Structures are given as structure tokens and as C-alpha cells.
Amino acid sequence: MTVKGFPEGFLWGGATAANQCEGGFDLDGRGLSSVDVVPFGPERMKVARGERKMLSCEEGFSYPAHEAIDMYHHYEEDIRLFAEMGFKCYRMSIAWTRILPNGDDDTPNEAGLAFYEEIFKLCKKYSIEPLVTIDHFDTPIALIEKYGGWRDRRMIDAYVKYCDAIFRRYKDLVKYWITFNEINMLLHMSFMGAGIVFNEGEDRQNVMYNAAHHELLASARAVKLAHEIIPDSRIGCMLAAGQFYPYSPNPEDIWDGLEKDRDNYFFIDVQARGAYPVWAWKRMEKAGVKIDWHEEDREVLREGTVDYISFSYYASRCTTADPEVFEKHQRPGNAVFKAVVNPYLKSTEWGWQIDPLGLRVTINTLYDRYQKPLFIVENGLGATDKLEDDGTVHDPYRIDYMRQHIEAMRDAVNEDGIPVLGYTSWGCIDIVSASTGEMKKRYGMIYVDKDNDGNGTLKRYRKDSFYWYKKVIESNGTDLS
Ligand code: BG6
Numbered sequence: 001m002t003v004k005g006f007p008e009g010f011l012w013g014g015a016t017a018a019n020q021c022e023g024g025f026d027l028d029g030r031g032l033s034s035v036d037v038v039p040f041g042p043e044r045m046k047v048a049r050g051e052r053k054m055l056s057c058e059e060g061f062s063y064p065a066h067e068a069i070d071m072y073h074h075y076e077e078d079i080r081l082f083a084e085m086g087f088k089c090y091r092m093s094i095a096w097t098r099i100l101p102n103g104d105d106d107t108p109n110e111a112g113l114a115f116y117e118e119i120f121k122l123c124k125k126y127s128i129e130p131l132v133t134i135d136h137f138d139t140p141i142a143l144i145e146k147y148g149g150w151r152d153r154r155m156i157d158a159y160v161k162y163c164d165a166i167f168r169r170y171k172d173l174v175k176y177w178i179t180f181n182e183i184n185m186l187l188h189m190s191f192m193g194a195g196i197v198f199n200e201g202e203d204r205q206n207v208m209y210n211a212a213h214h215e216l217l218a219s220a221r222a223v224k225l226a227h228e229i230i231p232d233s234r235i236g237c238m239l240a241a242g243q244f245y246p247y248s249p250n251p252e253d254i255w256d257g258l259e260k261d262r263d264n265y266f267f268i269d270v271q272a273r274g275a276y277p278v279w280a281w282k283r284m285e286k287a288g289v290k291i292d293w294h295e296e297d298r299e300v301l302r303e304g305t306v307d308y309i310s311f312s313y314y315a316s317r318c319t320t321a322d323p324e325v326f327e328k329h330q331r332p333g334n335a336v337f338k339a340v341v342n343p344y345l346k347s348t349e350w351g352w353q354i355d356p357l358g359l360r361v362t363i364n365t366l367y368d369r370y371q372k373p374l375f376i377v378e379n380g381l382g383a384t385d386k387l388e389d390d391g392t393v394h395d396p397y398r399i400d401y402m403r404q405h406i407e408a409m410r411d412a413v414n415e416d417g418i419p420v421l422g423y424t425s426w427g428c429i430d431i432v433s434a435s436t437g438e439m440k441k442r443y444g445m446i447y448v449d450k451d452n453d454g455n456g457t458l459k460r461y462r463k464d465s466f467y468w469y470k471k472v473i474e475s476n477g478t479d480l481s
Helices: 044-049 071-085 110-125 141-147 155-170 183-187 190-194 204-229 251-273 278-287 297-303 323-329 356-370 396-414 464-474
Strands: 011-015 089-093 129-135 176-180 234-240 244-246 308-312 317-319 374-378 420-426 446-448 460-462
Touching (some): 011 071, 011 129, 141 155, 155 204, 183 190, 183 234, 183 251, 190 204, 204 234, 204 297, 234 251, 251 278, 251 317, 251 356, 308 356, 356 396, 396 420, 396 464
Parallel strands (some): 011 089, 129 176, 234 308, 244 317, 308 374
Antiparallel strands (some): 446 460
């Protein structure tokens, strides 16, 4: 049997986000950002969803983003380790408030610009292609105070100002960009995704869809601007992907799955095709949502379609139209996406269902829908690891998970012929979990000595998966043993 591999130049690598790895939240002129005030503990989800207002650091709470894994001071060592693994690509995000501390300053903060310039130069030195997320769960607090986050249209100009500063400064260093991380997360974690805190009694759907409209316009303007300033740039959108499967063949369940998928695809439909899908207007009308639509919006969206579709994939989702079945089989825990347990799949320690074939399904669905190149920019297993006395970490479960998902991606590329630009595994180095704020939920191939309470030396260790992934990259995905 011939094992086919991946196209030459396939971008193997890993991914992180500024707020989950950098720390140094108040250093060198950086302004406060939404993620800096999302606490660890039981209040985390309420704040992340915009259900509890916390716009500053309050007494009695701890905030994981403040130090994270202190990549602010460890980036040289970390990028050296990525290079040792053979990374061709490193996906990371820029913290908006390191560049514009108040979100819309006329003069960018030079220390912030210089920090990322150093990182990009280091990547170049190791022939690692940077892939930069412009906004990864990151809204400047000053703009939340001024405008209430993305519910206000004026956010668009602030975002474009930020884009202008980074595109001009990094035009010779960064070619691949992503406008918003998991843009559909706005519907599920509105504060994380859009800096929104809901007011008592307001129509949440109306607020969320107007915020979505603003982000979509901002994304479109960023695409146009990137192409003007960096003619050879490739700029994409980003979806928290994972298909909804019907719990049963009952047509009601099929329809329910289709509708739930549409909640998520709505964003990508606009970013990839440049217009709202017809059903979206009908749905919004039915829900009483009134979009603050301006005459010029049609053209802005049309002119700002993305070059590629990037997405995260951790699990598929399963749904039913029957409230009783839903109640009985609902996934346990405080899941971001409401779904029922799929009896055919195993779950991770955090209840995320493991479905490698679901990745092939997702790749095919996205390509059928958009016919644009795809980029898998997040995939991985959050698990508890044990650092042994001799400094090793044995994580065969992570290797298994990655192997099966890379195999599924390989099938999509080889058997289905779908253009995939690259694969950056999530949290290639252990970082703070976005949903739980834990350090214990580790995705990395590099272990970082730090626990949930913030104790630890921050020393880095290579896990078994580090050596395995190095071999995968060296063989361009042909050796997954
Ligand atoms: C995605 C985010 O939702 O999933 C990341 O883009 C996040 O920021 C990742 O860390 C994994 O989720 P979690 O909650 O396990 O960290």
C-alpha cells in the first residue's frame, strides 16, 4: 500500500494566542484587554459570556492571562523549541493593546511593535512562516468602556486603525493573516468574542447579530487593506468548526442539525461569499433582529472576501430536536456548544468527544460550501500530563489523538483531493485554557511547569509527543508511527 503524504510546502506547525501565553499584561505600555479581566474559577464562564460585568481586576480573583506562561520573556527559548520540532509555521496572535493601548490611539506603542517584530525576525531566522491572528478573544477595555465593545459600529474604525499599524510595520515579515479567531464564538462567549456585557432585559439576539455585522465589516475592510499594503498577503477567516450530527434519522433532528450548523456557517458564508445568505435575512426578521445596515455595507462585504478558510476542530457535535432526549443526553459540564452525547464516540477528560473522521467530514463540508483553500489552525487534545522526576512526560494519548486526526486530514487531501494549506496543532506549548482558565488542561508538546494556582518554575520540558511530531514533520506526514 502506498502511503501518500502532503503537498510540498505544507505548513506544519503549532498555534497559540497572545492572551493565553504571553503574560506581561501591564508591561511596556500595554493597555488592559478583555481577556485580562476574565478570572479563574466559577465566575469565569459568566464573565466570558457577558453575563457578569467585570471590566477591571477585582479583589479576591486571580487572572490567568496576567502571567500565563510568560512567553513575553521566554519567546526566544520557545521559538527555538518550535524550530527544533521542525515547525514550518507558527500561528500566534498580536495583543491589540500592546500596539494601541486604548484601542484607537493615533500613535502606536513602539515597544509593542518592536516586541512582535523581534518574534517575526526570529521566526524568519528559523524559516518558520508566521501566521498571525489579528484578534484572538481580545477587545481593548478602553473601547469596551467607550463603546460597549463590538455592539457599536465605531469599533470598525478602531480595528482598521490597528490593522493599518500592524500591516505597515510587518509587511515584509508576515504574509499569512487571520482577521478574527473563531468569529462564531461571539454567539456563545460574547464578552470573549466581542467585548459585550449584556444589559438587564435587552434583546441579546439583536445585540449579538449587530456585533457580528460590525465584525464582518471590519474583517472585510481588513482583507482589502491587507491586499493594498501587502500585495502578496493571504488573509483568512476562522471558524470554530465541528459538524452537528443528528441524534437520530428523524427528519426533525436532521433539520435541527442543519439550523445549528447555519448558526456557525453564517459568519463564513459572509466572509467567503461577500454577502448575507438569503435564509439569514428571514431568520433575523423572524427573531426581530434589526441590523444597522448602511448603504455602503453591501460593497464593503463584497470587496472583502477572504483568501482562505481557516478553522479549529476538536470534536463533532450531536443534536436533537426533542427536548426530552436533549435533557436526558445533554453533554455534562459547562460546555461552550450545547449538544448531546454521541454514543458512538469516546470523550476526553473534559467531555469533548473524539471524532477523527469528523475532521474529514468538516474539511469536505467546508470545501463543498466555499471552494477556497482550507487551513486547520487548531486541533489537539486537552489532557492532564505528569512530569516525571527525570523531566520526561509520557503522553501516548496525545500522540494517538493527533495521529488519528492527521490521518483523517491526509485522507481528505489524498482521497478527496481537497486543498489544505497547513496544520497548526493547538497549544503546541502548554498554555492557559480559554474556557476553564486552567493550566491543568494541557495541549502542548512542550510541558510548562506551572499549575492551576500559578505555582511552578515555568521551565519547559519536551514531551514524548514533541519527538513524535518532529518525525511527522520531517517526513511531511508520511511517517505517523
Ligand atoms: C479554541 C480557541 O476555542 O479552542 C482557543 O481558539 C482555545 O483559544 C482552544 O484555547 C481550546 O479550548 P480550551 O478551552 O480547552 O482552551
